Amino acid sequence: xxxxxxxxxxxxxxxxxxxxxxxxxxxxxxxxxxxxxxxxxxxxxxxxxxxxxxxxxxxxxxxxxxxxxxxxxxxxxxxxxxxxxxxxxxxxxxxxxxxxxxxxxxxxxxxxxxx
Amino acid sequence: xxxxxxxxxxxxxxxxxxxxxxxxxxxxxxxxxxxxxxxxxxxxxxxxxxxxxxxxxxxxxxxxxxxxxxxxxxxxxxxxxxxxxxxxxxxxxxxxxxxxxxxxxxxxxxxx
Numbered sequence: 685x686x687x688x689x690x691x692x693x694x695x696x697x698x699x700x701x702x703x704x705x706x707x708x709x710x711x712x713x714x715x716x717x718x719x720x721x722x723x724x725x726x727x728x729x730x731x732x733x734x735x736x737x738x739x740x741x742x743x744x745x746x747x748x749x750x751x752x753x754x755x756x757x758x759x760x761x762x763x764x765x766x767x768x769x770x771x772x773x774x775x776x777x778x779x780x781x782x783x784x785x786x787x788x789x790x791x792x793x794x795x796x797x798x799x
Numbered sequence: 800x801x802x803x804x805x806x807x808x809x810x811x812x813x814x815x816x817x818x819x820x821x822x823x824x825x826x827x828x829x830x831x832x833x834x835x836x837x838x839x840x841x842x843x844x845x846x847x848x849x850x851x852x853x854x855x856x857x858x859x860x861x862x863x864x865x866x867x868x869x870x871x872x873x874x875x876x877x878x879x880x881x882x883x884x885x886x887x888x889x890x891x892x893x894x895x896x897x898x899x900x901x902x903x904x905x906x907x908x909x910x911x
Contacts, residue, residue: 776843790843
């Protein structure tokens with residue numbers, strides 16, 4: 685069981701470039717999330733999705749876009765990379781079908797540097 | 800989202816118990832107390848959660864104060880692998896988007 689898989693693990697971008705961070709889960713979870721974590725800080729929510737075709741903004745959505753065309757995949761898009769987006773990005777998922785208080789499952793992160 | 804307060808860092812010796820405190824004085828009656836931990840260079844992982852009663856699982860124990868304004872995560876015998884940042888988080892049982900609000904957590908150092 686792979687859980688939550690993120691690709692790539694590392695990436696260096698130039699300012700103004702664009703890229704997509706991939707996230708896929710094989711647990712049939714309906715809720716998925718993108719967080720970013722700056723050095724020495726806790727995680728901040730960027731976007732989340734409660735099911736295919738439904739997405740919503742989190743705490744720090746500016747500069748990012750998401751889509752959720754399938755239950756399994758939740759890609760995060762950076763259109764014009766800026767140095768402030770240098771961070772570690774985590775994808776997570778949770779099932780709401782098993783009752784309340786199910787734990788969130790996290791991927792191992794994508795480390796992104798923008799120079 | 801109700802806030803939690805944790806010490807920035809704590810230190811322990813291997814094979815000794817560790818008590819990680821969390822204050823949540825503004826907790827509401829329906830907020831669950833969740834703990835996650837983040838090992839170096841990894842994503843967070845779920846540790847334990849509870850509402851009012853103390854809880855035990857294979858990883859840890861959670862002791863919740865009677866007034867629910869504080870809780871303590873207990874690692875009964877710390878190992879080097881327990882060195883991580885531990886996050887105390889409040890969650891509604893069926894709250895909307897199930898968002899987790901992370902603070903800075905407590906960085907636990909385990910000495911051999």
